[in-house]
Amino acid sequence: MQTAVPLQLExxxxxxxxxxxxxxxxxxxxxxxxxxxxxxARWTGSSKNTQPWELIVVRERDRLRELAACGTFASxxxxxxxxxxxVMDDEQRRLDEGRLAQNxxxxxxxxxxxxxxxxxxxxxNVERARALLGVAxxxxxxxxxxxxxxxxxRALRRSLExxxxxxxxxxxxxxxxxxxxxxxxxxxx
Amino acid sequence: MQTAVPLQLExxxxxxxxxxxxxxxxxxxxxxxxxxxxxxARWTGSSKNTQPWELIVVRERDRLRELAACGTFASxxxxxxxxxxxVMDDEQRRLDEGRLAQNxxxxxxxxxxxxxxxxxxxxxNVERARALLGVAxxxxxxxxxxxxxxxxxRALRRSLExxxxxxxxxxxxxxxxxxxxxxxxxxxx
Numbered sequence: 484m485q486t487a488v489p490l491q492l493e494x495x496x497x498x499x500x501x502x503x504x505x506x507x508x509x510x511x512x513x514x515x516x517x518x519x520x521x522x523x524a525r526w527t528g529s530s531k532n533t534q535p536w537e538l539i540v541v542r543e544r545d546r547l548r549e550l551a552a553c554g555t556f557a558s559x560x561x562x563x564x565x566x567x568x569x570v571m572d573d574e575q576r577r578l579d580e581g582r583l584a585q586n587x588x589x590x591x592x593x594x595x596x597x598x599x600x601x602x603x604x605x606x607x608n609v610e611r612a613r614a615l616l617g618v619a620x621x622x623x624x625x626x627x628x629x630x631x632x633x634x635x636x637r638a639l640r641r642s643l644e645x646x647x648x649x650x651x652x653x654x655x656x657x658x659x660x661x662x663x664x665x666x667x668x669x670x671x672x
Numbered sequence: 673m674q675t676a677v678p679l680q681l682e683x684x685x686x687x688x689x690x691x692x693x694x695x696x697x698x699x700x701x702x703x704x705x706x707x708x709x710x711x712x713a714r715w716t717g718s719s720k721n722t723q724p725w726e727l728i729v730v731r732e733r734d735r736l737r738e739l740a741a742c743g744t745f746a747s748x749x750x751x752x753x754x755x756x757x758x759v760m761d762d763e764q765r766r767l768d769e770g771r772l773a774q775n776x777x778x779x780x781x782x783x784x785x786x787x788x789x790x791x792x793x794x795x796x797n798v799e800r801a802r803a804l805l806g807v808a809x810x811x812x813x814x815x816x817x818x819x820x821x822x823x824x825x826r827a828l829r830r831s832l833e834x835x836x837x838x839x840x841x842x843x844x845x846x847x848x849x850x851x852x853x854x855x856x857x858x859x860x861x
Contacts, residue, residue, distance in 0.1 A: 490682060490686075491782050491783050491784065492782075493679060493682070493683075494682075494683065494686050494778075494781075494782035495708055495712060495779060495782040495783065497679075497683050498712050498775060498778050498779055498782065499711070499712045499715045499779075501715075501717065502717070503717055519684055521846065521849070521850055522688070522846065523684060523687050523688045524849075525843050525844070525846060525849050525850075526688045526690075526843055527774075528690065528691070528692055528774075528777075528789075530789070530791070531745070532840055532841070532843075534843060534844055534849075536849075537848070537849055537850070537851060537855070538849060538850050538851070539850075539851045539852070539853070539854070539855055540850060540851070540852050540853070540860070541853060542853070542861075543853055543861070546853060556720070570851075570855060577766030577767045577769075577770065578766045578767075578769055578770040578773070578814075578815070579770060580766075580767055580770060581766065581767040581768060581769060581770020581771040581772075581773070581774065582770040582771070582773060582774040583770075584767070584770070584771060585716075585770065585771040585774040585775055586687060586774055588717075589683075589687050589778065590684060590687055590688075592683075593680050593681075593683035593684040593687065594680050594684065595680065600717075600719070602719070616854055616855050617854040617855040617856060617857075618855045625767075626767070651721055652721070654714050654715055654721075654723060655714070655723055657710065657711070657714060659726070660710070660713075660714050660723075660725075660726055660727060661710055661714075661726070661727050661728075661729060662726060662727070662728045662729070662759075663728070663729050664728070664729070664730060664731070664732055664735060665728070665805055665806040666726070666728055666759060666805050666806040666807045667806060668806075671729070672732070
């Protein structure tokens with residue numbers, strides 16, 4: 484695909500277009516594409532450039548299924564082409580963990596690959612995941628990302644877990660999201 | 673700028689290119705651009721789509737200076753064209769906070785706008801920031817982003833605070849970042 488639209492608008496539109504995908508095609512992710520996603524992940528910014536993270540790539544189907552059972556709302560991991568597990572230096576690096584997760588999701592999306600965040604919880608599931616992956620106590624181990632090409636058109640439109648019917652669709656309006664100068668001041672000064 | 677390169681490669685390159693910028697030109701950010709950055713922020717994904725966040729836009733110079741004094745390594749806020757303060761529903765939403773911060777930084781970057789994360793700390797500074805911005809106790813208030821056009825070429829190359837000489841440059845190599853199937857297994861199976 485080529486474009487005649489200014490790139491800045493294309494990039495902005497691209498970022499806004501990211502949605503979670505929970506159902507994946509069996510198509511594998513080419514090694515060169517996976518490598519580029521990992522490299523973009525590696526370049527994510529972090530507090531004082533501490534890079535308080537590593538990733539584990541999981542592609543063995545049995546391991547993905549076990550990982551899926553270590554979370555709530557994490558069943559999507561069982562069918563992922565690749566699972567990417569975020570291993571943080573300690574349990575306090577959640578903001579940097581979020582930056583890394585978002586960057587990985589966008590990097591995959593650039594290649595047409597869908598993704599979804601799976602949260603490893605509660606604590607006894609985290610312990611099982613530690614054993615499964617060989618991650619020592621003390622390291623942050625809360626987030627496993629599913630990656631894969633979307634199963635079909637519907638997987639792109641509707642990203643929710645079956646049964647999660649209480650989850651709202653869309654986003655709150657701008658007037659409930661932005662304040663100006665002081666919290667609750669809903670008009671620019 | 674137009675392109676003949678496939679868009680997916682352009683998007684991937686764009687994400688990887690994000691760097692922090694700490695010194696800004698006096699040029700204001702056009703309202704239409706700011707609005708689009710805010711809209712991309714609004715569309716950021718969050719756990720179960722809870723959207724546990726709001727933003728405060730700060731453009732008054734005195735308020736930006738006071739905000740800069742509420743953090744460590746946050747002096748960049750004093751010279752920002754716009755400060756964006758993340759107000760989270762509670763203190764536990766750090767992963768989603770990181771996703772939002774990363775999306776805002778990328779959205780700004782799409783328009784050639786640099787950004788840097790300022791952390792409000794320690795607790796007494798957070799209290800001062802609460803008073804300054806009218807944010808009640810209990811809400812998460814830890815992150816203020818500086819936004820602005822880069823001051824000059826050097827601001828793009830070297831993003832560190834003067835004096836933060838212990839901060840490493842670049843990123844760790846892939847072999848220290850990625851494991852395969854199990855933590856510490858440095859070659860694909």
